[in-house]
Amino acid sequence: MKQIVNKNLISLKCVLFCFLSGIGCIFPFLPLHMLSVGLDRGEARLISAVAPCVALIGPAILGPLLDKLSVGRGSTGGSGSGPSGSGKLLRVITALCLILSAVFYLLLLAVPYTERHEARRPEVLFMCDQDGAYVMQEVCAEGMRCNRWDGEKTGVLAVTKCEYGCADDNMTWLTQPFPVPATTTTVRPLYANILNETEAEPLIARDEEEEEDDYDLNPPHLCLTGETDVECLVYMQHAGRMRVPLSLTAPRQNDTADWCTYKTAKPSKCNVPQNRLDQLLEENPECRPAVRCQVLDPYDEPDGVLAEAQCRLVIGDPSYTFWSYLVVRVLADIWPTAALALLGAACVIATRETSLGRGDVGRQLAVGTIGLVIFPPLAGLAAKEVPEAPYLIPFVMHAVFMLIGALILIFDSHMPLSAPEWWWHTATGVLTMPMNAIRRYGAETAAIFAVVTLLGTLWSAIDTYLPWTVLDLNGTDTLLGLAYTVGALPAVPVLWWAEGLVDFLGHSNIFIAAFTFYCLRFTGLGYSTDPSLVLVSSALQVATLSLVHVTAVLYFRHLVPRKYTATGQALPVIAHFCLGRCIGAIIGGIVSEAPALDAAREVYRALAVTSLVIAAAYLALYHFVLAPKCQAPSVAPPQTLLQGLNTNGSSNGTYSPMRVYHEERSRKGHFRY
Known part of the structure; x- marks a missing residue:
């Protein structure tokens, strides 16, 4: 009877068992x-x-x-x-x-x-006054630093619902909800007009039978210093979106450590019309006149200046x-x-x-x-x-x-x-x-x-x-x-x-x-x-x-x-x-x-x-x-091999x-x- 287990191969079987285990x-x-x-x-x-x-x-x-x-x-x-x-x-x-x-x-x-935790998208605010334009971003988490980079970072920021108001050091006005626009007006939208500062005049878009709205007569102007002159972007009421081209410098963190401030690399300002200025100062003598805008899709906007500034909590x-x-x-x-x-x-x-x-x-x-x-x-x-x-x-x-x-x-x-x-x-x-x-x-x-x-x-x-x-x-x-x-x-x-x-x-x-x-x-x-x-x-x-x-x-x-x-x-x-x-x-x-x-x-x-x-x-x-x-053909065995062998009982x-x-x-x- 054929031996089922070859004792010489037991150790090899053990090696294979250990290896596959x-x-x-x-x-x-x-x-x-x-x-x-x-x-x-x-x-x-x-x-x-x-x-x-x-x-x-x-x-x-x-x-x-x-x-x-x-x-x-x-x-x-x-x-x-x-x-x-x-x-x-x-x-x-x-x-x-x-x-x-x-x-x-x-x-x-x-x-x-x-x-690495899932990216969190902190709130982003935009404000502009006579001293410059600012992008404010909420700090990601306690103890975390603001996003930083070398030199200038260029891109766009999409804004809407721009309005006049009074800024303060604790940003109370900035963080207040934006008012819901009225739906009864028939004023036609006018989007993102670019004018020279010397030619910047109030732009009016209304029906002849409508009364003029003071906001339309004095829309917010954001004036940016270009390569040769100063260009102003005019935001009109009810405009769905205005893309603002910005070059931002590395952010600095506020003393409150709750917000990061990104300032424009080139000089910029927003002038408040005199009639609006008088009205604001009458209501608040210590008012810091400014314009604020609601920011749209700061992290998803194509070519967005903050596209890579979303929060990522990383350990190691x-x-x-x-x-x-x-x-x-x-x-x-x-x-x-x-x-x-x-x-x-x-x-x-x-x-x-x-x-x-x-x-x-x-x-x-x-x-x-x-x-x-x-x-x-x-x-x-x-x-x-x-x-x-x-x-x-x-x-x-x-x-x-x-x-x-x-x-x-x-x-x-x-x-x-x-x-x-x-x-x-x-x-x-x-x-x-x-x-x-x-x-x-x-x-x-x-x-x-x-x-x-x-x-x-x-x-x-x-x-x-x-x-x-x-x-x-x-x-x-x-x-x-x-x-x-x-x-x-x-x-x-x-x-x-x-x-x-x-x-x-x-x-x-x-x-x-x-x-x-x-x-x-x-x-x-x-x-x-x-x-x-x-x-x-x-x-x-x-x-x-x-x-x-x-x-x-x-x-x-x-x-x-x-x-x-x-x-x-x-x-x-x-x-x-x-x-x-x-x-x-x-x-x-x-x-x-x-x-x-x-x-x-x-x-x-x-x-x-x-x-x-x-x-x-x-x-x-x-x-x-x-x-x-x-298919392999049948091949006769070598004659030298067969000499002297007659195991099948043949007579020849x-x-x-x-x-x-x-x-x-x-x-x-x-x-x-």
Whole structure:
């Protein structure tokens, strides 16, 4: 009876369990952690897109480097350090990646906190007297300084309801409500007339039968010193809006600390007509004659002089928090990505590939996936246990698992990771033919790389911002962790029998099915109104992520020459978890940036249709164009290999090609790629 559990692979299974457990403790909560340190969603989207793009440096460098350094260090001897040379090198480099992953993600906890409250729009007043024009802005909050700038700030200020009155030091008149204009007059509006000061005369707009209104005979004049002369703007009663061009100097704060005063950079004044002046002084001998105007949309007016002067309560330095988080996160993402590629190579090397064509790669990943089943909900449950440091416990759990995995790799010198010259051997150890007859190079590798990248894009469009989707639907951190559990739990038995399942279905058919399942996942998210429905969508992840990844591992195992095993396993990681994740983060960011939940659902539905179209196009292209053209022909085994072999009892001393080619034209003979 075949041994179900290979004792030599137990330590490798433990490493994969620790690695995926650490991944499950931290990656579901990284988008939420970015928000918890004070980054806004726009900054978080940028980091989520940049980090995986830079992370490809890890597998892209370490994969080829390991292959190059492993030459001559295998069982064939050479100038290396013996049979275990390349195995030790792979173990040490992978352990180093796990340690650096633990260190850099812990450094994210040291990123300084920042806090930005929603902008408040304080009241703005406008006053003008014979000494100049002033813009008054209410101080944002107690103890806060006025908005300041260097030099002059030029723009416009939209005003209305200008009127004469008496200004005072405590601004009582300025802060009083403006009177509601009468609606019985038939005076026609006259807007913002510009006159020279020498020509500024009262402008009258009225019907002949109406009595003249004293206000219309003496409208307020705001006179500004121009480049060559003095220009005056005349405000007429009932004018809807007058745009006043202003150049303001840096504000000064009043003694009361309640208002900030912005004064015009160039000389300006408002003269009060004599009849109005006499009337004001008669009512109040200490009157300071002035004109006040109501300010319209000070922060929204096009080219507004106060467009950027709205209040923002900021704690810490948002710019420093963003850049420090970006740098640390980019460096942190490199190491688990590289470790994933190296562990894939370790699985391929350690399990070998027997004459039955099955190396049990999936079983190693299945045991590791148990960590993804157990720990994400536990990490979510403990995420807010330390209020002053949210997500501290998940980060520590990640570090602990990574360090345990690294220790196993360092101290287990019996892990079977030394690559022999030939892996293609029979169950009795007799070498058979090399893989050259069935291996595809170049074009097929590039094509599968593109397919895996596209699948990674669709995965990232959902997974990168799934935490925000759960929170927007009033979910919790624990429910978010359960979403990953629901996605990983069905993957355990599927991965356990993955190689047989891939042989039966065919590699390309699995990729086609994955696009179809993405259609279902996007459709589910497009109509989800409850966080529990996200769990149903996550259950389909077994077909869109787990089975896709192991299929890519097995596919590149055959496409890439044996001496480039680490490079070959780096390719699907770069495609799916780097390039695809980057592009998907950009697309998912468009969804999360939608102004309303309904708009985001529309994008999800569009992605569902896109996935279905891709699946149909891939199905037609592969089965009706590529498969008939590129089917591998039957090739007789080398005669030198068959000499002396007669295991099938033939009388002529020949060996049946069915034994070498895994039943000749059966699935494993052509691999159904």
